[in-house]
Amino acid sequence: MEVIVVDDEELSLNRLGNMLAGMPGVEVCGLFYTAAEALRYINENKPDAVFLDICIPETDGLALANKIKDIDGSAKVVFVTGYDEYAVRAFELEAVDYLMKPISRDRLEKTVQRLQRTLLGTDRQSNPQMKVSCFGGFRATVCESDSGSVNWRSPKTEELFAFLIFKRNVSRDEIANTLWDGLEPGRALTNINSTMYYIRKALSPHGLEKCIAATRKEIRIDSELISCDLYEFERLLRGRPSSKDRVETLDRLAELYKGELFQGKAYEWSFAKSRSLESGFISALLETAEYYREKRGYEQAEKMYKRAFEIDPFNEDICGHIIQICLKMGRKSEALRLYLQMEKFLMEELGEKPQAKLKKLFEEQ
Known part of the structure; x- marks a missing residue:
């Protein structure tokens, strides 16, 4: 050279x-x-x-x-x-x-x-150079390195990087309107440029600044250089696995879903998608549970229902499905215990009793 x-x-x-x-x-x-x-x-x-x-x-x-x-x-x-x-x-x-x-x-x-x-044309490597976790919090980690997490200069620097990961490709105008809403446009642009500098400065010691491509109008994340749980999760949810691959897909989704999207971060721009992804995951769990019930695979169905119930503990319908399986398998005391726990939870949190149809499940036996 x-x-x-x-x-x-x-x-x-x-x-x-x-x-x-x-x-x-x-x-x-x-x-x-x-x-x-x-x-x-x-x-x-x-x-x-x-x-x-x-x-x-x-x-x-x-x-x-x-x-x-x-x-x-x-x-x-x-x-x-x-x-x-x-x-x-x-x-x-x-x-x-x-x-x-x-x-x-x-x-x-x-x-x-x-x-x-x-x-040499090898700057774009086939293996990801950085791992980004969005579920259960937010963390960017250097792959195959002992240096651990990327250190951000400020919460705003971290938030902008999280927003770029979230959007993948976003205009500078949208960044300004989302992260610096209310600021005069020129000042918002200055904030974007200076914060982008600190992002690159945090990534540069690890050779990771190429993960970001910027023009005067937009900023893009190069997802080929990043392993991100959010990207994989969305891809799996979009797919329609065959019955053969259904369990494997659900197991991987459950492994990726370590908590709410950006949990612990007050990122209002992520709330709608967080709810959507959570809802999509619950739907996939319930769909798979029904698949097992139709085939009389009650243990597998119960496992799926319980995972969905962990995420949405207010959902009386899911609770009802678990009670039905317990009763069908002769575990009446366990079913009653679950009902009483649900009754106590709803009274403490909402001041309400479960719907009558939940209690009626015991009368149908």
């Missing part, structure tokens, strides 16, 4: 050049103090990557990056600076990375590895 470095500070220029020269697979082809010198070299030699300081004479590094792309659209740019105020604009220019001075060797190695993967 052939690289050049552009920086008007001699000490910084030589230090970065020496660090890069000591890394496997990297050939430093030039060190340049000015934009004009760098552009002449790029025009004639087409290096693979340019490490570019943002504050250089004649022009700023952001403008220079645009000129580099005009000359050679395949050249990869890595911005280097002592300030983080340009980070948002840098990422909008699709920089491979954004390095803060002083640069550590470990951090630079990650950037070089990312560049090499990109140039």
